[in-house]
Each structure stands twice: as C-alpha cells, then as structure tokens.
Amino acid sequence: EAQVTQNPRYLITVTGKKLTVTCSQNMNHEYMSWYRQDPGLGLRQIYYSMNVEVTDKGDVPEGYKVSRKEKRNFPLILESPSPNQTSLYFCASSPGQGRSYNSPLHFGNGTRLTVT
Amino acid sequence: AQTVTQSQPEMSVQEAETVTLSCTYDTSESDYYLFWYKQPPSRQMILVIRQEAYKQQNATENRFSVNFQKAAKSFSLKISDSQLGDAAMYFCAYRSVGGADGLTFGKGTHLIIQP
Numbered sequence: 001e002a003q004v005t006q007n008p009r010y011l012i013t014v015t016g017k018k019l020t021v022t023c024s025q026n027m028n029h030e031y032m033s034w035y036r037q038d039p040g041l042g043l044r045q046i047y048y049s050m051n052v053e054v055t056d057k058g059d060v061p062e063g064y065k066v067s068r069k070e071k072r073n074f075p076l077i078l079e080s081p082s083p084n085q086t087s088l089y090f091c092a093s094s095p096g097q098g099r100s101y102n103s104p105l106h107f108g109n110g111t112r113l114t115v116t
Numbered sequence: 117a118q119t120v121t122q123s124q125p126e127m128s129v130q131e132a133e134t135v136t137l138s139c140t141y142d143t144s145e146s147d148y149y150l151f152w153y154k155q156p157p158s159r160q161m162i163l164v165i166r167q168e169a170y171k172q173q174n175a176t177e178n179r180f181s182v183n184f185q186k187a188a189k190s191f192s193l194k195i196s197d198s199q200l201g202d203a204a205m206y207f208c209a210y211r212s213v214g215g216a217d218g219l220t221f222g223k224g225t226h227l228i229i230q231p
Contacts, residue, residue, distance in 0.1 A: 033218045042221040107161035
C-alpha cells in the first residue's frame with residue numbers, strides 16, 4: 001500500500017530533550033516536506049526536500065533540523081524542544097520534477113507533540 | 117509570496133442540503149494548482165478535489181465540485197447532498213507550478229453537519 005509513515009503518533013517530552021520524528025514513504029517520491037498545524041493558523045511548512053541531500057527552509061524553520069540521506073526517509077529533529085513547538089506535525093511527499101508537482105501531497109497520519 | 121484566505125471559520129448545514137465553502141488567494145503567477153483537503157477528527161489529511169489553473173472547466177468529484185474564478189482569484193467548494201461523514205475541517209491550498217515551496221494553506225473552515 002502506498003503510504004507515508006510517521007512515528008510516533010503521540011509524543012510527550014520535556015524542554016530541552018532532543019527528539020526525532022521519523023517519516024518514511026514507499027512511493028519513490030522525490031519531494032518531501034514537514035508541516036506543523038496549529039489552531040487558527042492552518043498548516044505551515046517547516047522544511048522541504050526536493051531530493052536526496054537537498055533540503056531547504058519553509059516558512060517556520062526555527063528550532064528544527066532535517067536530513068535527507070535516503071530518498072524514502074526524511075526525519076524531523078528538534079535539538080532542544082521548547083513549549084512553543086507543541087503542535088501537530090505532518091510529513092508529506094509527492095513526485096518531483098516539473099509539472100509532476102501538480103500532484104497533490106500525500107500526508108502521513110500526523111504526530112501530536114507536547115513539550116512541557 | 118502567495119496567500120490563501122478562508123473567511124469562514126465555521127459553517128453549519130443540514131444533512132442532505134448543499135453548502136459552499138469559500139476560498140480566495142493572492143498570487144502574481146498565471147499557472148498554479150489549487151486543492152481542497154478534508155481533515156476529519158482522525159487528523160488524516162484527505163484530498164477532496166484539485167484544479168489546474170490553466171483549465172477553465174471546474175473540477176468535479178461525485179458530490180464535490182468547485183467554482184474556480186481565476187480573474188477573481190476565488191476557489192469555492194460546493195458539497196451537495198451533505199452527509200454526516202462530511203463533517204470535518206476543510207483546507208484550501210495553493211501550489212505553484214514547479215512546486216518547490218509545497219502547499220500554502222488557508223486557516224481552514226470547520227464544517228458541521230446537522231442531522
């Protein structure tokens with residue numbers, strides 16, 4: 001089954017404790033991205049990657065890191081989480097290259113992160 | 117930068133009736149894509165419908181259709197014969213051709229279906 005898999009689905013942590021949210025897709029997509037969703041703000045892009053070893057900042061990158069060492073994986077790293085990073089996070093992917101970008105994003109099921 | 121505006125934070129409709137959700141966007145581009153996503157309480161993001169800006173014909177998917185007015189930069193979603201399962205948050209989204217920036221989302225409209 002074609003899918004984007006995020007783990008964990010729920011995560012509660014404390015301020016300053018490094019964490020990683022994993023994301024993997026099995027559709028051979030070039031493009032992957034991370035979004036955060038906050039009430040009243042919709043979804044905002046954190047980082048994106050157009051292919052292996054190519055990443056770039058989205059609208060709200062502060063406090064986050066990503067890596068793209070393999071095509072299928074795109075982990076989100078919070079080196080020192082703070083309470084304002086409490087949010088619902090989504091990983092998404094789509095085919096890349098030219099008009100293939102008209103393909104909609106395929107989303108994972110989300111990770112609910114709480115930082116106390 | 118593009119912006120997407122959904123002016124209705126919440127809408128309510130009786131089951132079996134028709135409801136229209138509004139979306140406007142701002143862009144200087146002539147070629148782009150527009151999407152409506154549905155987010156039920158399960159939190160999944162589910163694609164409802166998409167429209168390519170160079171196509172004049174409005175997209176339709178079963179009970180869901182759009183009214184795409186390119187000159188007015190308007191992209192409304194019409195849901196016919198509303199069902200209880202349509203209750204969800206609905207997000208309008210924009211994507212540039214080339215799409216490196218991913219999707220720009222509106223803030224969402226919470227749709228309530230009254231039985």
